[in-house]
Amino acid sequence: MKISISKIIIFSFVIFLLSVFWMGLKINNNYDTKSLVGNKISKFHLIEIYDDAQHISEDDLKKKKFTLINFFASWCAPCRTEHKYLLKLSKERKKIKIIGINFKDKKNNAINFLEELGDPYSFVGKDSEGRISILFGIYGIPESILVDSNLTIIKKIVGPIDQIQYDEILKITK
Amino acid sequence: MKLKIFILLFYVLSVGLTHSSENQTKLLEIYKNLRCLVCQGQSIADSNSDFAATIKLVVEDQFNEGKTEDEIYSFLISKYGEWIVYQPTFNKNNFLLWVLPYLIFIFGGFIIFLIVRKTKYNRVN
Numbered sequence: 001m002k003i004s005i006s007k008i009i010i011f012s013f014v015i016f017l018l019s020v021f022w023m024g025l026k027i028n029n030n031y032d033t034k035s036l037v038g039n040k041i042s043k044f045h046l047i048e049i050y051d052d053a054q055h056i057s058e059d060d061l062k063k064k065k066f067t068l069i070n071f072f073a074s075w076c077a078p079c080r081t082e083h084k085y086l087l088k089l090s091k092e093r094k095k096i097k098i099i100g101i102n103f104k105d106k107k108n109n110a111i112n113f114l115e116e117l118g119d120p121y122s123f124v125g126k127d128s129e130g131r132i133s134i135l136f137g138i139y140g141i142p143e144s145i146l147v148d149s150n151l152t153i154i155k156k157i158v159g160p161i162d163q164i165q166y167d168e169i170l171k172i173t174k
Numbered sequence: 175m176k177l178k179i180f181i182l183l184f185y186v187l188s189v190g191l192t193h194s195s196e197n198q199t200k201l202l203e204i205y206k207n208l209r210c211l212v213c214q215g216q217s218i219a220d221s222n223s224d225f226a227a228t229i230k231l232v233v234e235d236q237f238n239e240g241k242t243e244d245e246i247y248s249f250l251i252s253k254y255g256e257w258i259v260y261q262p263t264f265n266k267n268n269f270l271l272w273v274l275p276y277l278i279f280i281f282g283g284f285i286i287f288l289i290v291r292k293t294k295y296n297r298v299n
Contacts, residue, residue, distance in 0.1 A: 006288045013281060020270060031211060035255055104224065130228035131235070137253040139211045139225050 032158050033137040040151045041069075042135040046125030049102055049110055056099070056123055062149050064097040066173045069145045070121070070161075071138050073105040074113035079142045082160035083117045089169065090120035096146075096173055100124040103133055103141050146172065197237070204233055204243055207260050208250065217260070 041058060048054035061067045070086060072079040090098050100121035102110045107126070114124070127133055136145055137156075146155040146169060155172060157165050205219035212225045218233075229250070236246050247259055256262040264272055 006285065009281075010285070020274075031257055033254060036253070039252075129231060130224070131232055134228060134232045134250075134253060139254065 032156075033139065034156050034158070036137050036145075036156055037153050039153055041145070041147055041153060044132055044135050046099075046101065046123070046127075046132065049107060049124045049126045054123075056125065058151055061097070061099075061147060061151060065095045065149050066093075066154075067097045067099060067147050068169070069099045069101060069136065069147065071101045071103050071127075071133060071136070071141045071143045072113075073103045073141055074109040075105065076103075076141050078160040079113075080117065082142055082162070083120070085161045085163075085166045086120040087118045089166065090122075093170065093173055096169075097122050101127050101132060103127050103138075104130050200243075201230075201234060201237055204237070204246060205230060207247070208233075209258055209260055211254060211258060 041061075043058050045057050046055060048056075068086075068089070072083075086098060089096060098121050100114075100123070102124060104127070110124070110126075114121075125132070133141075136143075140158070142160050144157040144161060144165075145153055146157075147153055155169065161169075202219055206217050208218040208229060210216045210218050210221040210223060210226045210229075212223055213221045216226075218226045218229050233246055233250075236249065241249075250258050251263075256265075256268075262268055262271075
């Protein structure tokens with residue numbers, strides 16, 4: 001039986017295309033910014049929500065072994081659900097510094113939010129226009145970033161912290 | 175004298191407006207090349223979402239600081255990955271995306287060449 005070269009080429013090309021499409025189906029297409037893990041955080045300058053004279057920068061994060069940077073807002077419902085885990089974390093893991101960044105919020109509303117639910121943060125900075133959130137690759141809140149004393153991102157949590165995420169943070173910071 | 179002052183004022187204002195309009199056009203061009211990550215198929219230019227508004231602010235800041243278009247894209251890619259730009263850069267992960275159309279084009283040409291040659295051969299015989 002004679003098989004022409006063109007038929008072999010067409011067959012190979014079809015197999016090649018099908019393999020590419022099959023590989024495409026296997027790839028997870030859900031977008032997130034977890035690829036930032038392993039990168040260093042950018043330089044930032046954060047002014048405290050209570051007192052404009054107080055501020056921190058990335059250098060202040062080098063003093064603690066771990067820092068959890070949490071983006072929250074009083075108008076964000078999932079932020080309420082994750083808040084109990086942040087409070088627990090602040091009590092159970094003293095070696096983690098928790099910094100809150102209040103995202104596009106009104107000062108009074110943010111303060112009321114923390115008075116009502118408790119304040120797990122050692123510093124609450126304001127990001128009233130959202131500019132700082134872009135430095136951290138944030139695209140929705142709540143989001144949390146765990147960094148070590150070298151300012152390297154070791155975990156990025158997109159969405160509210162739940163029991164699973166909480167346990168993972170405890171495991172990482174053991 | 176008054177006429178001279180009026181002309182000078184008119185000139186300064188028109189130059190200022192043209193410059194500002196050029197900047198706005200350039201910014202709009204950049205916004206159009208950026209994908210809104212929280213929207214369905216919209217660019218930053220088309221979207222009124224919170225995320226798009228923040229990206230617009232940051233792009234404008236960097237543009238006013240004198241950063242080039244490529245520097246702005248690089249900064250955003252470093253924070254959000256290649257997905258944020260509509261035209262990703264050529265790398266090992268997406269080389270097929272860039273090369274495949276050319277491969278298909280060459281392959282199609284080759285097939286047409288084979289068919290034409292075969293038809294001619296059949297006619298001769």
